[in-house]
Amino acid sequence: MKSRPVGPGPLLVLLVLLLLRAASVRGVQRPRRYTPDWQSLDSRPLPDWFDKAKFGVFVHWGVFSVPAWGSEWFWWHWKGEGLPQYEQFMSDNYPPGFSYADFGPQFTARFFHPEAWTDLFQASGAKYVVLTTKHHEGFTNWPSPVSWNWNSKDVGPHRDLVGELGKALRKRNIRYGLYHSLLEWFHPLYLLDKKNGFKTQYFVRAKTMPELYDLVNRYQPDLIWSDGEWECPDTYWNSTEFLSWLYNDSPVKEQVVVNDRWGQNSSCHHGGYYNCQDKFKPESLPDHKWEMCTSIDKLSWGFRRNMVMGDIASECEIISELVQTVSLGGNYLLNIGATKDGLIVPIFQERLFAVGKWLSVNGEAIYSSKPWRIQLEKNTTSVWYTSRESAVYAIFLHWPENGVLNLASPVTTSTTQITMLGIQKDLKWSTDPEEGLLIYLPQLPLFTLPIEFGWTIKMTGVH
Numbered sequence: 001m002k003s004r005p006v007g008p009g010p011l012l013v014l015l016v017l018l019l020l021r022a023a024s025v026r027g028v029q030r031p032r033r034y035t036p037d038w039q040s041l042d043s044r045p046l047p048d049w050f051d052k053a054k055f056g057v058f059v060h061w062g063v064f065s066v067p068a069w070g071s072e073w074f075w076w077h078w079k080g081e082g083l084p085q086y087e088q089f090m091s092d093n094y095p096p097g098f099s100y101a102d103f104g105p106q107f108t109a110r111f112f113h114p115e116a117w118t119d120l121f122q123a124s125g126a127k128y129v130v131l132t133t134k135h136h137e138g139f140t141n142w143p144s145p146v147s148w149n150w151n152s153k154d155v156g157p158h159r160d161l162v163g164e165l166g167k168a169l170r171k172r173n174i175r176y177g178l179y180h181s182l183l184e185w186f187h188p189l190y191l192l193d194k195k196n197g198f199k200t201q202y203f204v205r206a207k208t209m210p211e212l213y214d215l216v217n218r219y220q221p222d223l224i225w226s227d228g229e230w231e232c233p234d235t236y237w238n239s240t241e242f243l244s245w246l247y248n249d250s251p252v253k254e255q256v257v258v259n260d261r262w263g264q265n266s267s268c269h270h271g272g273y274y275n276c277q278d279k280f281k282p283e284s285l286p287d288h289k290w291e292m293c294t295s296i297d298k299l300s301w302g303f304r305r306n307m308v309m310g311d312i313a314s315e316c317e318i319i320s321e322l323v324q325t326v327s328l329g330g331n332y333l334l335n336i337g338a339t340k341d342g343l344i345v346p347i348f349q350e351r352l353f354a355v356g357k358w359l360s361v362n363g364e365a366i367y368s369s370k371p372w373r374i375q376l377e378k379n380t381t382s383v384w385y386t387s388r389e390s391a392v393y394a395i396f397l398h399w400p401e402n403g404v405l406n407l408a409s410p411v412t413t414s415t416t417q418i419t420m421l422g423i424q425k426d427l428k429w430s431t432d433p434e435e436g437l438l439i440y441l442p443q444l445p446l447f448t449l450p451i452e453f454g455w456t457i458k459m460t461g462v463h
């Protein structure tokens with residue numbers, strides 16, 4: 001009888017199993033759970049992609065794009081406040097008895113080609129796009145199951161605008177943000193809750209919450225841009241319940257980013273990143289990630305037909321704001337309005353192309369950058385600093401007359417190298433005990449410079 005070799009089999013298998021188990025216990029950390037209160041929710045680290053993205057495009061589009069006059073607050077100015085110029089506009093241009101709901105069928109989106117929009121957004125250098133899924137008027141740009149006859153599938157376009165744009169953006173790896181208004185000016189249930197001093201939640205139960213969950217599950221957004229929070233406390237909106245689901249159990253719990261408009265007084269205090277007010281511009285470096293949202297049309301977020309050239313931010317204003325925002329640690333979300341038939345007018349296209357052109361030269365100083373130890377230096381010309389890895393970038397908006405850029409803050413070393421983005425060769429420089437670092441800018445004819453304003457000096461080996 002041959003002795004049976006004592007195989008390593010069973011023992012080894014057991015050992016391997018034990019090791020695997022130990023590894024998996026160590027490797028797979030149990031995800032952290034958030035509780036529905038601000039202390040817990042505010043402690044969630046902001047997903048990385050947002051700070052790196054720096055630049056996004058905001059799009060206001062809805063039934064307000066049909067009257068396209070005044071601003072996207074048309075309905076409120078007309079019926080909420082009864083402003084005489086709105087009454088006049090209606091009586092001059094529409095038959096008697098024409099209601100706001102009658103604008104719905106004229107919101108056709110007939111020439112809306114999400115791929116064409118996406119071409120433009122990509123050319124602008126935007127890393128994320130935020131679309132109004134529902135503004136304060138309550139019309140949903142997607143087939144919401146709880147917005148009967150006041151959504152883009154039943155009325156107007158007969159299309160899922162939110163879904164179509166999302167598909168096109170995803171193909172180009174542009175992140176997708178969904179703007180959503182908590183309140184609806186004239187929703188009967190909202191008005192009922194308001195009458196009850198917001199002690200009842202009929203509207204939140206029937207509309208706000210079902211729609212927020214539907215948006216997240218259906219479109220898996222990277223960002224939720226909340227708005228319309230200001231009349232009620234977050235306990236009315238149940239914001240913290242929603243956010244704890246979003247962070248713990250939703251399909252986007254890893255990457256989703258939210259802003260700070262989740263109830264009275266939450267803006268600038270709670271949520272993900274901070275918007276604070278619209279067009280917020282801090283004076284010094286905030287200690288919390290923030291975003292400046294602003295609009296190319298200075299008087300409106302929605303497209304309006306009575307826009308004139310003087311209302312449009314210039315290329316230079318836009319680039320300056322972008323640079324200032326990023327230097328102060330913010331993201332820049334630049335808004336355009338689309339027309340009722342789904343077009344983006346050439347003046348908005350031109351501005352977005354200009355940002356894209358500027359970023360194609362200077363993007364290295366913007367995307368994924370971090371604030372430097374100094375943000376702003378005002379000398380012969382304003383200089384905004386950013387940094388990335390070991391490089392420090394000084395962005396100046398106006399060319400100094402004598403062709404010498406004077407920087408007080410950077411301290412040079414034996415390894416210092418200085419270049420200008422978009423130009424091949426190193427720049428000459430010297431230091432002066434009185435004046436600091438003197439950089440001799442390239443003497444090129446203006447038309448051979450890579451851009452017309454906002455140039456970036458890249459410095460390595462400085463501290």
Ligand SMILES: *[C@@H]1O[C@H](CO)[C@@H](O)[C@H](O)[C@H]1NC(C)=O
Nearest residue numbers: 201202204205206209238241
């Ligand atoms: C809001 O949250 C509370 C506490 O979890 C819950 O009792 C209530 O039903 C929620 N209301 C709505 C409208 O979801």
Ligand SMILES: *[C@@H]1O[C@H](CO)[C@@H](O)[C@H](O)[C@H]1NC(C)=O
Nearest residue numbers: 232233234235263264265266
């Ligand atoms: C928000 O702040 C205002 C002014 O400080 C205060 O009157 C109000 O009670 C606050 N609301 C909530 C919900 O905390």
Ligand SMILES: *[C@@H]1O[C@H](CO)[C@@H](O)[C@H](O)[C@H]1NC(C)=O
Nearest residue numbers: 378379380406408434435436
């Ligand atoms: C510009 O910087 C130099 C060097 O730091 C300094 O001597 C000079 O006073 C500054 N000029 C202004 C206008 O701040």
